[in-house]
Amino acid sequence: MGERIRNHDWAATPLGPIDAWPQSLRTLVDLMLNARQPIYIAWGPALTSLYNDSYIPILGTKHPDALGRAYAELFAEIWDEYRPLVxxxxxxxxxxxxxxxxxLVGRPGRPMSWFTFCWTPVCDEEGEIAGFYCAATETTERVQAEEALRESKEEALRESEMRYRALFQSMGQGFCILQLILDEHDKPVDYRYMEINRVFEQQTGIKGALGRTIRELVPDIELFWFDIYGHVALTGEPARFVNHAPSMGRWFDVYAFRIGQPHERQVAVLFNDISDRKRAEEALRDSEVRLRQVQEAARIGSFEFDRTTGKATASPEYLDLYGLPAERAETFSYEEWIGLLHPDDRARIESETRTAVADPACFQLDSEFRIRRADTGEARWITARTKLLRDPAGRFLRSLGAQWDVTAEKTVEAALRESEERYRSFIAHSSEGIWLLEFNPPLDTSLSVEEQIDLAYRSGCFVDCNDAMARMYGLARAEDLIGKTLDFPLPASDPEARAYLALIIRSGYSITGVESVEHDADGSRKYFANSMIGVVEHRQLKRLWGIQRDITDQKEAEEQRTLLINELNHRVKNTLATVQSITSQTLRNAETAAEAKTAIEGRLFALSRAHDVLTREN
Incomplete structure (x- = not known):
């Protein structure tokens, strides 16, 4: 860039030839070219652009034509938004x-980028501000990674809610399920609250919302809520946004996603009332620049320590976080901070801090720890990010810190772990077989029954089950079944198995108490009573949950009972035939009724004694 600047036709720009540049601009350009950080300079009435090599990736395809262009022309896509800052x-x-x-335009594949940057006004030789000096650092990958991490946690929370509804009611976030109401043109015009959690009223200020529509509750509600939730319901695309609701006098941080089938037009909404945070952000704009920017990033409290002067400064939000009075802003010391750390975390944090300060290559320290508030003694979880500023020799000079409370997030994580432990304990102690089958790739439910059966054998795989389930198939433990395909318990060549699968498919992957005949690991026939439900999204079967009970002994007992009844029936008929023959022969040869009676009784007694002999001889 030094070469480009020397060879550029500056006479065609408002800056004029380089020889005519003021010394202040020359010095500033030298400083820029020697910097390794991305640097940009805007100078003169037109804010003519200069930049160094490290700034080129930020410009993307705008380079090299960006050199010498006016700021408003070079960054036309953001000029209206950034004009007040300029x-x-x-x-x-x-x-x-x-x-x-x-x-920024000109960055293929990145419609939105994130930066941390400083604009410093610079004066010319007359003491008038002639331009500004911008030092920038791109943080896109970190911001996107943090966003992805938050989304993955929310997804885990939604999965856990399906198993334990109690977690739904223990959430600190507001939650509701909306039923969109459309007009004849499929345009959203209202929505009804189908479900809300216990903190919904606290987060929104709306009472008695369940079963009622938003227009009933807030007649002047803004139209953009219908547009956003309607788009989610109609397209299935989730939305994360922060919006102001003047009609409710609140700000909300919202994540909305479609649930159920598309035709149901239902949207689940996770939200937080961030009105207090927004008001705090507005107040921060009037505070000192060094603390204001850190607080905007951390959204809670900031702390600065100058090793040269030994002076420490804490923001009101920081003091509130620790339960300290506002007058301690200039006197809160490092030693007092250490004293407020939870005893179980104190030694670790002290060690990490000493190590970071002593390492000349360390410029940032991220940590997570517990504190005990000075006023109430309450334990709270804190996330801290500290910038370590050093001199050219690497000696620590000053630190700028941001800290925020993550107790609610930790509580949800603990609830998730507890929920998972309850689930594991339940299936481990159940005498019934519990299993989860995943289909990879998912099973297209629009295919024919035979096609679905063939695909099921190829893509179905057990990913979870309990030991009771494994023992039903002659295996020692659950691990012996996990990873096996559907072809193991239901051989593909078995017509009964295919008929059973066809029954499941025609039921829409939801059956209760249906019997099946299968084979265990040794090939023995087993009888099961089955109940199962499938997880189908966008006509794709992704997972199949099942509970089954071994009824082999019951079936074999029924078969034995049937055999014994048939045998008893056969023997009784034979005995009756014998009695009939005795009676007929006696009556034919007897001369009187009394003689016949005596002869029949004698012969029946003889038959009885013969049965007694058989009984004694087993």
Missing amino acids: EATMAGEAQHLIDQPVP
Whole structure:
């Protein structure tokens, strides 16, 4: 870039030839070119652009034509949004933005980028502000990684809610399920609250919402809520956003996603009332620049320590976090902070802090720990991010810290673990077989029954089960069944097995108490009573949950009972035939009724004695 700047036709720009540049601009450009950080300079009335090599990736395809162009022309896509910041900077107010989203053009594959940058106003030889100096760092990958982490946690929470509804009611976030109401043109015009959790009223201020529509509850509700939730319901695309609801006097941080079948038009909404946070952010804009930017990034409290002067400064939010009075802002010391750490975390955090300060290559320290509030003694979880500022020799000079309370998140994580433990304990102690089958790739339920059966054998695999389930198939433990395909308990060549699978498919993957005949690991026939339910999304069967009971002994007992009844029936008929023959022969040869009676009784007694002999001889 030094070569490009020397060879550029500056006479065609408002800056004029390089020889005519003021010394202040020359010095600033030298400083920029020698910096390894991405640097950009805007100079003169037109804010003409100069930048170094490290800034080129930020410009993307705009380079090299960006050199010498006016700021408003070079960044036309953001000029309307950033004009007030530019004017404030040129009026002498430095800017420092952390993790700022910027929709830059010229960066293929990145419609939105995130940056941490500082704008410093620079004066010319007459003492007038002639431009500004921008030092920037791209944070896109970190911001996106943090966003992905948050989304994965929410997905885990939704999975756990399916098993234990109690967790749904223990959430600190507001939650509701909406039924969208459309007009004749399929345009959302209202929505009804089908389900809410216990903190819904606390988060929204709305009472008696269950079963009622939003227009009944808030007649002047803003139209954009219908547009956002309607788009989620109609397209299935989730939405994460922060919006102001003037009609309710609140700000909300919202994550909305479709649930159920598309035709049901239902949307689940996780949200937090962040009105207090928004009000705090507005108040921070009037505070000192060094603390304001850190607090905007951390959204809670900031702390600064100068090793040279030994002076420490804490924001009101930071003091509130620790339960300290506001007048301690200038006197809260490092030793007092250590004293408020939870005893179980104190030694670890002290060691990590000492190590980070002593390491000249360490410029940031991220940590998570518990504290005990000074006023109530309550234990709270804290996440801290500390920037370590050093001199050129690597000696620690100053630290800027941001801390925020993550107790609610920790509580949800603990509830998730407890929920998982309850589930594991339940299936481990159940005498019935419990299993989970996953289909990879998912099973297309729009295919014919035979096609679905063939695909099921190829893609179905046991990913979870209990020991009771394994023992039903002659295996020692659950691990011996996990990983096996559907072909193991239901041989593909068995017509009964295919008929059983066809029954499951025609039921829509939801059956109760249906019997099946299968084979265990030794090939023995087993009889089971089955109940199962499938997880189908967008006509794709992804998972199949099942509970089955071994009824082999019951079936064999029924077969034995049938055999004994048939044998008894046969023997009784034979005995009756014998009695009939005795009676007929006696009556034919007897001369009187009395003689016949005596002869029949004698012969029946003889028959009885013969049966007694058989009984004694087994």
